[in-house]
Amino acid sequence: MRPFTYERATDPGTAATAVLDGTDAMFLAGGTNLVDLMKLGVARPATLVDVTGLPYDRIEHRADGSVLIGSMVRNSDLSGDRGIRERFPSLSQAVLAGASGQLRSMATTGGNLLQRTRCPYFQDVTKPCNKREPGTGCSAIGGDHRDLGVIGTSDACVATNPSDMAVAMAALDAVVHIRLAGGEERAVPLSRFYLLPGDTPDRETVLEPGDLITGIELPPPPEGAAMLYRKIRDRWSYAFAVVSVAAVVATEADGSLREVRLALGAVAPVPWRARQAEGMLTGHRPTRALLLAAAEAEFAAARPLPRNEFKIGLAGDLIAASVRDLTEPAGPARSTGSTGPTGSAGFGGSTGNGNDFTWEERG
Ligand SMILES: Cc1cc2nc3c(=O)[nH]c(=O)nc-3n(C[C@H](O)[C@H](O)[C@H](O)COP(=O)(O)OP(=O)(O)OC[C@H]3O[C@@H](n4cnc5c(N)ncnc54)[C@H](O)[C@@H]3O)c2cc1C
Missing domain, CATH: 3.30.43.10 (Uridine Diphospho-n-acetylenolpyruvylglucosamine Reductase, domain 2)
Known part of the structure; x- marks a missing residue:
């Protein structure tokens, strides 16, 4: 060093x-x-x-049901926050599904969004990597790419974004608040914050040098929405996702989907909002056949590599299982939709995704 x-x-x-x-x-x-x-x-x-001493370490729950999460809020404080657990349970679940307790006590909201890919060739300075050193080539395409991207990738880069938190935030329509280097403020929807690799995989976000993330805003979730974050990983204790999904679903009395938002993790260079699938599902009852057809349509433009094609089927199954669980009467992690930090998430103590961490995780 x-x-x-x-x-x-x-x-x-x-x-x-x-x-x-x-x-x-x-x-x-x-x-x-x-x-x-x-x-x-x-x-x-x-x-x-x-920058951890800067005054961006608060979670501000607002009367309209939105929340502003300071960029310096530690992951453990975010996952344990009562208002987040009750109204944005998928976010709390996603944070708890990432890293370990010790790491979450140090890691911040802004840093989590900006963590770099876990592509083994990006991390190995002896190997060519267009993201680390533009123009040198991509070692992963012909190499170890089992954990890398299947959609949104390019001939220059197939790395994935590793953040669990960002996937949950993508499905919650998060907006990133930025203090530009010159002092102006800018708000960028998360859906436009991250950049696809194209020919310039070294450029991952809209940030310019000196730009500082100050906070993340989450608008109120849809009325009566249920939500969850579910992560498939190789190792139970802690590991990055093989595939993950964040789902936010609001249903009509007849069981049809009034609103559905799906974001996928570990399949793309960015948290992947599955808008094609959302369009096919909205207004319909979510049968398994329709859910799988929607997932298939979402991945029509996928460019899998020989050893990661399995992610497409896995993502489809994950979408189908998640929407099914959210639309069954006693589904898990139903957001109360209330605007104050009161009530219960109804799934006390469990993340719903296999982690046995307690909600109150501080330090
Ligand atoms: C063993 C291990 C396992 C892990 N497992 C997971 C996992 O399963 N899921 C997951 O999502 N993550 C996982 N992580 C990653 C972890 O979540 C990130 O390392 C952490 O969130 C980064 O936050 P930080 O505050 O430490 O960022 P830092 O390391 O301090 O910074 C990261 C980057 O962000 C920049 N930055 C930080 N804050 C700002 C800001 N406010 N404005 C502008 N730029 C900023 C820094 O300059 C740097 O480039 C794991 C990490 C480890 C070591």
């Missing part, structure tokens, strides 16, 4: 200036991804500007 200097920012303006002025300076939040990448030689900042 090469030497670096460390600065602690006391206000957003000086943090941005320090990153813009410094040679190869980067923001440091929890450090659980960035410091690992520095040890691997993938990230080589000369200066780290610690």
Whole structure:
């Protein structure tokens, strides 16, 4: 690991200036991804500007049912927040499904959204990788790509976005609040925050140098919506997703879907909002045949590689099982749809996805 200097920012303006002025300076939040990448030689900042002291560490529940989550809120505080558990249970589940308790106590909301891919070739500086070093080629396409993307990928890159939290937020129509380097504020829907790789896989988001995420806004969920996050992974204790889904569903009295939002994780370079499938399902009763047809339509444009084609069928089954569970009368993780931090999520203590963590997870 090469030497670096460390600065602690006391206000957003000086943090941005320090990153813009410094040679190869980067923001440091929890450090659980960035410091690992520095040890691997993938990230080589000369200066780290610690932003965890900035005043973005609150979760603000608003009267209209929306919430603003500060970018410095720790993952453990987010997953344990009562209002999040009750009105946005899929988000709490997604956070709890990621990493370990120790990591979640350090990791922040902004840092989680900006964590880098777990593609083994991106992390191995001895191998060509267009994302790490543009123009060198993609080692994964002809190599170990079992865990990598099947849709939205390009000839230059097949890496996936590893964040569980981002998938849940995608299905919740999250909006990313950014303080631009010059001091202006900008709000970008999560659906437009991440960029597909195309020919420039090194560029992953709309952020420019010095731009700081200040918070994530979640609008109120649809009236009466039920939601969940479900993750398939190789190892129970903690592991990145093989495929995951976040589903938000509101039904009519006749069982038809008034609104359905589906986002998929670990299949694409970005949290993948399955809009094609959503369009086919909205207004209909979610039979298994229709759910699988919708998933098939979603993946019509997929470009799987020999060892990750299985993800397409797995994603279809996951979508079908998740919507089925949410539309059955006693389905799990039903959001109360209320606007205050009261009531019960009705699935006390269990994440509904196999994790036995307690909700109150602090430190
Ligand atoms: C063993 C292990 C297992 C893991 N398993 C999972 C998993 O299953 N699921 C999952 O989703 N994640 C998993 N993670 C990843 C973990 O969630 C991330 O490392 C963490 O969320 C990153 O947050 P951080 O605050 O530590 O970010 P940092 O490492 O501090 O920063 C990450 C990046 O974001 C930038 N940054 C940070 N904050 C801001 C901001 N506010 N504005 C602009 N830029 C910013 C930094 O400059 C850096 O580039 C795992 C990590 C480890 C080490």
